[in-house]
Amino acid sequence: MSGTREAVIEARGLCNRFGSQSVHENLDLDLYRGEILAVVGGSGSGKSVLLRSIVGLRRPNEGRVKVFGQDLATLNDDQRSQVERRFGVLFQKGALFSSLTVTENVALPLIEHAGLSRADAEHLAGVKLALAGLPISAADKYPASLSGGMIKRAALARALALDPDILFLDEPTAGLDPIGAAAFDQLILTLRDALGLSVFLITHDLDTLYTITDRVAVLSQKRVLVAGPLAEVERTDDPWIHEYFHGPRGRAAEQAAASAGQEH
Amino acid sequence: MEPSATLDTRQHPARLLIAGDWTLAHYTSLKRDSERLRDQYDADTIADLSKLGRLDTAGASLLAELLGAERLSHCTDELPEASRALLKTVYGSVQDYCIPIKEAEQPVLLQLLARIGCAVDTLWQDTRQLLGFVGLILATLATRLLQPHKWRVTPVVAHIEQTGLDAAPIVALLTFLVGAVVAFLGATVLADFGATVFTVDLVAFSFLREFAVLLTAILMAGRTASAFTAQLGSMKANEEIDAIRTLGLNPIELLVVPRVLALLIALPLLTFVAMVCGIVGGAVVCALSLDIPPAMFLSLLQSDIGVQHFLVGLLKAPFFAFLIAAIGCLEGFKVSGSAESVGAHTTSAVVQSIFVVIVLDAVAALFFMEMGW
Secondary structure, eight states: OGGGOOEEEEEEEEEEEETTEEEEEEEEEEEETTOEEEEEOOTTSSHHHHHHHHHTSSOOSEEEEEETTEEGGGSOHHHHHHHHTTEEEEOTTOOOOTTSOHHHHHHHHHHHTSOOOHHHHHHHHHHHHHHTTOOGGGTTSOGGGSOHHHHHHHHHHHHTTTOOSEEEEESTTTTSOHHHHHHHHHHHHHHHHHHOOEEEEEOOOHHHHHHHOSEEEEEETTEEEEEEOHHHHHTOOOHHHHHHHHSHHHHHHHHHHHHHHHHO | OOOEEEEEOSSSSOEEEEEEEEOGGGHHHHHHHHHHHHTTOOTTOEEEEEEEEEEOHHHHHHHHHHHHHHHHHHHTTTSOHHHHHHHHHHHHHHTTOOOOOOOOOOOHHHHHHHHHHHHHHHHHHHHHHHHHHHHHHHHHHHHHHTOGGGOOHHHHHHHHIIIIITTHHHHHHHHHHHHHHHHHHHHHHHHTTTOGGGHHHHHHHHIIIIIHHHHHHHHHIIIIIHHHHHHHHHHHHTTHHHHHHHTTOOHIIIIIHHHHHHHHHHHHHHHHHHHHHHHHHHHHHHHHHSOOOHHHHHHHHHHHOOHHHHHHHHHHHHHHHHHHHHHHHHHHHHOOSSHHHHHHHHHHHHHHHHHHHHHHHHHHHHHHHHHTO
């Protein structure tokens, strides 16, 4: 499998600094087509900064990021917008537009980019919301009156609106109940299989790690310490990684995933 | 490949041929096709998906709506595993999902009446709330004044800097210019009577009694009331004010009282700056174009203008300050989460405080006139 894999995102020699504080030094990371890559790391290890550098919200101090073989920083506005249309981003806090209803939030990119009529766009937005598991009663509400879990789902529906090629998820299952989180994991798997999505997933959820990820990248000491299949990463000789995967929570999640695997 | 949905009625039972890429790019035309076809085929029709190309969630939702559950379960066998899973997932989620029917609109006249009624009610509620809020601030102020060890000096000083010191240059410039304009106006009109010397009285009277305090208050309403609303509003939207309450603290005491006190101190000081600058503006015009030298200007000022005019002007400043700060903070507390709401309440804070300032000033002018002060 490894030799022929096509990288949709290539980050090389990435450095991000805030004043005198350095977050990334010489960071290299690839995301291959059709894979679910989980990025893990301690709080403040720069996971969200990495995501922002890749989608072009932050210009790295050094290094470059190639998306679909193109360097976003060198493209003009039109080309850039074309590439960005193939991204779906789920922000940590949802980042729904607070002055639009949930349906309008999802319909907005459909109207602006796919050129659908308002009625069609809102109909399709309803489908995406249903897909993301949002109850119908929430469709006409404003984000301020939704619960945290519902905001996550609505934001996923918006990220999926244009059927993107790459889905960026920043802690998607944080704040969801375990049933909702499991359904969320399953939904991402289904979508990946059906649409050939590549998924860049930042998570602290060990269950998600064990259930759906193809590869795991560990962000530590300002770079990607190790990236590879979970089993390989687990065996890495590093105190933080050991603590992460073999601590009480890591063991519990591993056992749960193993017993679930036997039942199937 | 160009996507299509066609009904082949030559065979029996009829066959529904689905071909091409069913993706978002073709959504509008596919939707039109499938709506046209939906009424034409009956229960026996067999769907043929063997020519189906790429499929995404948009196409899958159309297919699911076109074919329905039963037919989908029969005809998807030849599809790749991934597309089948997608169809099944989409179908499962859209099954009991339809856009809710919007309520019918009421007649225009009724809507008009309803809106007028709403506006009147809002005005009444706003007034009541403002009076209640003013009472709350006064009560908190009164209890805190008696406990000097609980005074919060640092936030008050910080707010004085933001609302007073930072605003001083703009207040000074603005009143200087208005002072010059008033002097020009006076000179133009009074020259016909050969009474240009009374320009001094005009500038001094208008600035000491009205213009300095009114201009400053309007500027503060635009600058400070809006800032207070935006600050408290985004704290409200971020649940910070709820957090203050759950920590057992009083948001009025913590957030509102320092702001009110700061403006109570800053506005009179700014008013004094405005008086001086307005009169200086008048004096400059007098010196340059009316041949009234500054020394003569000053001596006229001393002999003609009583100190009560200065006091009348300055007396109004604390009342304006209190109301501007109270309205700004109250509107901030009314914010309800969305970015739009922050904007609406900021606008409302500025409009209300300018309105209140002008109305109060008019009432005060009448009062002082009747009292002969």
